[in-house]
Amino acid sequence: MSLLPTPRRPRAARPTDRADAERLPPRAGEVIDRRRTVGFRWNGTPYTGHPGDTIVSALAAAGERVFSRSYKYHRPRGLLTANYLDPGCMVQVGDEPNVRGAHRLLTDGMDVRSQNTWPSLRFDVRAVNGLASRFLATGFYYKTFIKPEVLWPAYEKVLRTFVHAGEVPPDSAPGHYDKRYAHPDVVVAGGGPAGMAAAVAAARAGATVMLVEEEHQLGGHLRWGGPAELARLAELRALVAAEPAIEVLTDAVVGARFDDNWIPVVARGIPGIDERLIKARAGALVVAPGLVERPYVFAGNDLPGVVLSTAVRRLVNLHAVRPGRRAVVLTANPEGDAAVADLESAGVEVAEVVDARRGEGVRAAHGRSGLRVVELGDGRRVEADLLVTAVGWTAPTSLLNQSGDRPVYEPRAARFLPDPTRMPENVLAAGGIAGDGDVDALVEHADAVGREAARRAGRSAGAAVTVPALPVADHPELFSAGTGGFVDFSEDVSAKDITTAAAEGYDSVELVKRYTTATMGPAQGKLETVNTVAVLAAATGRTIAETGTTTWRPMWAPVTLGALAGRSHEPVRYSPMQPWHERHGAVPLIAGQWIRPEHYGDPAGEVTAVRTGVGIIDVTPIGKLDLRGPDVAKLLNLLYVNKWSKLGVGRVRYGVMCAEDGVVMDDGVTGRLGEDHYLMSTTSSGAATVWEWVENWLQTAHPEWRVHVTPVTTAYASINIAGPRSRELLGRLTDVDLDPERFGYMQVRTGRVAGVDDCVLWRIGFTGELSYEVHVPAGYGLHVWERLMATGADLGVRPFGVEAQRILRLEKGHAIVGQDTDGLTQGFSAGLDGLIKLDKDDFVGLPELRWQRERDTAPRLVGLRPLDATVVPPEASQILDRAGGIAGRVTSSRMSPTLGRSIGLAQLDRELAEVGTRVTVRLPDGRDVAAEVTDPVHVDPEGAKLRG
Amino acid sequence: MTSTNGNGHRPGRLRGYSAWSLLRHGLAREEWPRAWHERELRPSYDAVIIGGGVHGLATAYYLARDHGMRDVAVLDRAYIGSGGSGRNTAILRSNYLTPEGVRFYDRSVKLYEHLAADLNFNVMFSQRGHLTLAHNDASLRTMHWRTEVNKLQGVDSEVIGPDRIKELVPYLDTSEDTRYPILGALYHPPGGIVRHDAVVWGYARGADAHGVHIHQQTEVTGIDVERGRVTGVQTTRGRIATPVVLNATAGWASLISDMAGVAMPVQTSPLQAAVTEPVRPFLDTVVVSGTLHVYVSQTDRGELVFGASVDPFASYSMRGSLEFSEGIAGHVLELMPALHRMRLLRQWAGLCDMTPDYSPIMGPTPVEGFYVDVGWGTYGFKAGPVSGEAMAACLAHGKPPEIIAAFGLDRFGDGRLVGEKGAAAVGH
Amino acid sequence: MMLLPCPWCGPRNATEFRFVGEAGPRPDPATVTPEQWRHYLYVHANRCGWSTETWYHRAGCRRYLSVERHTLTHEIRTVRDTATGTTSASTATPEAAR
Secondary structure (H helix, E strand, O other), rough: OOOOOOOOOOOOOOOOOOOOEEEOOOOOOOOOOOOOOOOHHHHHHHHEOOOOOOOHHHHHHOOOOOOOOOOOOOOOEOOOOOOOOOOOHEEEEEEEEEOOOOOOOOOOEEEEEEEEHHOOOOEEHHHHHOOOOOOOOHHHHHOOOOOOOOHHHHHHHHOOOOOOOOOOOOOOOOOOOOEEEEEOOOOOOOOOHHHHHHHHHHHHOOOEEEEEEEEEEEEEHHOOOHHHHHHHHHHHHHHHHOOOEEEEOEEEEEEOOOOHEEEEEEEEEEEEEEEEEEEEEEEEEEEEEOOOOOEEEOOHHHHHHEEHHHHHHHHHHHHEEEEOEEEEEEEHHHHHHHHHHHHHHOEEEEEEEHHHHHOEEEEEEEEEEOEHHHHHHOOEEEEOOOEEEEEEEEOHHHHHHOOOOOOOEEEEOOEOOOOHHHHHOEEOHHHOHHHHHHOHHHHHHHHHHHHHHHHHOOOOOHHHHHHHOOOOOOOOOEEEEOOOOOEEEEEEHHHHHHHHHHHHHOOHHHHHHHOOOOOOOOOOOOOOOHHHHHHHHHHHOOHHHOOOOOHHHHHHHHEHHHHHHHHOOOOOOOOOOHHHHOOOOEEEEEOOEEEEEOOOOOOHHHHHHHHHHOEEOOOOEEEEEEEOOHHHHHHHHHHHHHOOOOOOOOOEEEEEEOOOOOEEEEEEEEEEEEOOEEEEEEEOOHHHHHHHHHHHHHHHHHHOOOOEEEEEEEEEEEEEEEOOHHHHHHOOOEEOOOOOOOOOOEEEEEEEEEOOEEEEEEOOOOOOEEEEEEEEEHHHHHHHHHOOOHOOOOHEEOOOOOOHHHHHHHOOOOOOOOOOOOOEEHHHHHHOOOOOOOOOOOOOOHHHHHHHHHHOOOOOOEEEEOOOOOOOOOOOEEEEOOOOEEEEEEEEEEEEEOOOOOEEEEEHHHHHOOOOEEEEEEEOOEEEEEEEEOOOOOOOOOOHHHHH | OOOOOOOOOOOOOOOOOOOOHHHHHHOOOOOOOOOOOOOOOEEOOOEEOOOOOOOHHHHHHHHHHHHHOOOEEEOOOOOOOEEEEEEEEEOOOOOOHHHHHHHHHHHHHHHHHHHHHHOOOOOEEEEOEEEEEEEEHHHHHHHHHHHHHHHHOOOOOEEEHHHHHHOOOOOOOOOOOOOOOOOOOEEEOOOEOOHHHHHHHHHHHHHHOOOEEEEEOOOOOEEEEEEOOOOOEEEOEEEOOOOOOOEEEOOOHHHHHOOOOOOOOOEEEEEEEEEOOEEEHHHHHHHHOOOOOOOEEEOOOOOOEEEOOOOOOOOOOOOOHHHHHHHHHHHHHHOHHHHHEEEEEEEEEEEEEOOOOOOOEEEOOOOOOOEEEEOOOOOOHHHHHHOOOOOOEEEEEEEOHHHHHHHOOOHHHOOOOOOHHHHHOOOO | OOEEEEEOOEEEEEOOHHHHHOOOOOOOOOOHHHHHHHHHHHOOOOOEEEEEEEOOOOOOOOOOOEEEEOOOOEEEEEEEEOOOOOOOOOOOOOOOOO
């Protein structure tokens, strides 16, 4: 009888002395580089390992057996699967939480810490939860903390401290992530023998192949096999290497399968990149992930020292680690038998082989911080520090389910199998997920699958390849010993929890999953689902097939947010004058994608400059559509609420578009530049929408109309020159005749400005002043802007920003679509009474506007002046009716520099909308102020300035 | 309430779950009673509710409890809570834009506040506060608008600036040089998250205790209408005669209503959500950004739960998309750059019936006896309790109570839409 | 996301397109009743199955396409340019995915 190592054993003075305490002599298939060592820290203590070690294999080689504490009961947890899925091996590495310690390769200087242990991994205070486990049964939190209600927030705070996970520091160093698009003919998910063979066959058939393997080397289970398997591995690897059309990605996973084989592949371990997301549109997908070994459910099955046979084989053969000193092996299959041989070759005493095929069993494992005694089915108790189980397999059908497949339970094989009849054409399965066989049989099958995948991807002509059906080997059904134990290790869900949940009525697999949280942890159910189903089936007296399985959802393996996000590609748009704005102190304003000057330090001064002299504003973001063809007038008549058939060449008209529900959509001016040539302007934010809107009507309703639309928003830089002296300023720089007799209000000309040809000049006035809007070929925008500033210096020209423009237009009572209107504002609620021509035969939204007019009950857009001229009710202030209900709201408000008083626009109920009505405005601070309803136009209602 | 109902069993009082009973059960190791029962499917019921989600179950619960209508069946094609109720991101709030919306959801939040005690089932309503970020002037203006409407309705909302926001959520990047700087936020302290499944189970247990029959795995295949009124429903388990049918489904609103010959102003689209691996709790409020189409909260288990806007096309598919995960990750990292090493664990989709005005359709239809509680878009879960209460009154009295008067089906024909669209584009 | 076979550009990720909605005839504004008009505005067949709808190839040829699509499986049967009537090959086959 050997002495059992326990975690409480006094630590050696220099821990690194123990670095290789459990390291075996060299093994044929080992993946570690013994010539070099790698230093790292585990909970602050220095350790070493070798390149090729995982974090946990290095710790196990040093004799460590406990790597975490469990979620609910804080039970010590050790190795279980020794791969990515291992629920007990999640660790914190520096800033990175939840690192898979049994998968992540060791690197020099790693700072590894255990997660959710307090004060330490060895002594965790919250382990008392384990004593209370009978009271903390599943769903206990639904049944308590109900009263008194006021205490629930306090309870909740305590619950949150139990979270079993790593930490994200708020100052985490940035990571590096990128994305790549790929168009392989065939993606092979899984690089075991079947995956390799399928990839080679597909490549030989002419396909480009992406071969994706989650582990660090190709080969799957061949890697931990004997000499024959290793020879076969070398042979297959050579075949893969010989095919240049195969791209091999290791430490990478196929995350999911979306419609039409849109496949995210997450590639890790790329130098300089934390993770890369490859977005592959594959002709065919071959799913070959192999099988996942299933844990056995029995009392004590989570004790450190209870491990799966594949974990033992990996540890011994890949990392040359002795997993224990004295072992009991529960085996039901050849993998378990091979583990016995591996243990013996590693010098582990195999105290007992329990062969489930002969009806033998294990009842329980006993120990405190690690396994000490195994209780066998026949009642015998065997001292051991290692219990190896090999009770069967789970087919990880996740990718197939995402393709529409529904797995079917096969009792003879004791596992769910894919239903090939429900797989789409472009998805195939190979390897252990499809059936059983020796390596030759699996490779032969995969070869046919690979050839057929290439054919279905359109890479090889000819008849369909006959893919032989793989046989399914008999396997005893071994799920639970019926003695308790854990079904879900990461969620701390026990078999008893499942049984209890079923008895309480949560008796379907989806309900039991939600009630107990079984299968919802980081292993995505790969270890837990079938055991959950089996225990539930036993509890409800149904078969496993009747019970069915849960839905397997993306992702196959968790993906960092960094990789999914990739680099930021948020576009930003600037006008050509942006460098000037930046040099002159412009305060930026984000307006959709555009960055625009909000003001240059003094918006009120900018307003006064425009009202009394001249100012210029960069209005480049205004949407511009060039319309050509004989039927443009028909188009305008259809899309705008007003009439367009009589617009002469050189004339401009303001128009408003409504949608079919009569809701105001966009506005702007359109000018007729030539017989069949118009230029339409739209709001800045509506530019893209209106373009699509115009195309929609042309292409779907009136394909017979001859209109060609070209968006020219950014082909021009746009400058508005506004103010009583704007004519004088522009006149100095253009050959266009600005004489008001010949170039009147609402007219358009083309010509030269500041030496630049092909400019478009509009005489329009959003600001209410005499003004010219000039569209300049974009490359000359900065030049023209600078010339205007220089030439107008003696006129006192000032640049003005969006804020001054908002004040100017508010003084003039011009509404802004989307601010003074909202998603339900129909035309007659937007102050458009004079514009809407209900006598037209047709225009978009006509019927609704006709009915709106008939009802005449809708809110109105009105001007508003607080009686106290110094009070500016903030935008969104609510207007109250006499009963204190909401009668409207302030949509725009400012202090008017021109009038020296506060002014506003408001949406107001019809009954209160008459000019002169007194209303009450509720300010955000709670005060009420009185205001008077006015005409929306606060400055120059006659329009004398505009027309001057 | 101790009278025997039409089904012959005694409506139970809702109690039995408490710290004391937990201790007692633990010591005695005795079994808990079933939360609800499998009952015989009867050939007729006084009312049949289609959809075993929070709306259907809550309606049944209040029908039985408040209106004495206990001969009621709730049918679900799969298991209870298998639709939107089990797929949403469980965010509760009442900071809507329109007075009718605010009033309605405020009632819902109030019911949620006492739901655990009412149902004797801890639904874990965590009123941790709800932040809707504004990244531009227009959305800041909408936040102010909502705040003012909320305050007038007595709902706790205020617009706060970046400094306050940073105090509430230290992980948010509130610096000015980001692509979408945070200009302010609508802060709504009563908002929070709840355990969505628990709400379903609590109502199921409550309805069952009051005599309601819950039939899972029972799919409706037809609705019998004779001379303009409902006479029964056809199911995969046979016909049920009934004079009253409520369509309380989400994702199948059109398909069920079509069976009764009632056309719906609804387009169905998937809404996707995702959850990360757990990390130690660091996020105490719900964070929403309409501009970035994302909402984030952290569960008591440490997972971050993400949601976005509905998929941009009509679909009944719940397969989800890669673009959703990419978008949500990108937008979360715009807001909280430190989270880049967190891993997305799982994504899923539910179906949303979108209406033209982002408001539900509740009440009677042109077919007598056929009622709807549908069109819930992305916000149905929040409204579960109040909808149940209101629809129970509607079914019991045959006409909608005042609190849902604005949400009738006839508003579309009359052109009286509800103006919730502006605020609800990503309104979680 | 699914592939949508554009008659002009070939099969493309659906993210390149904007979904416009179910296609239906526009009533005559001169004679329409409010009920008919609002049916046109708001009511959708919203079928779970084959549906004829309009998509706009926003990041491609900028054509409006009439698409026959299955709303559950996302299979696509026909795609036709609404103006020219030009059609593309049917469902995105693996070959088309190339």
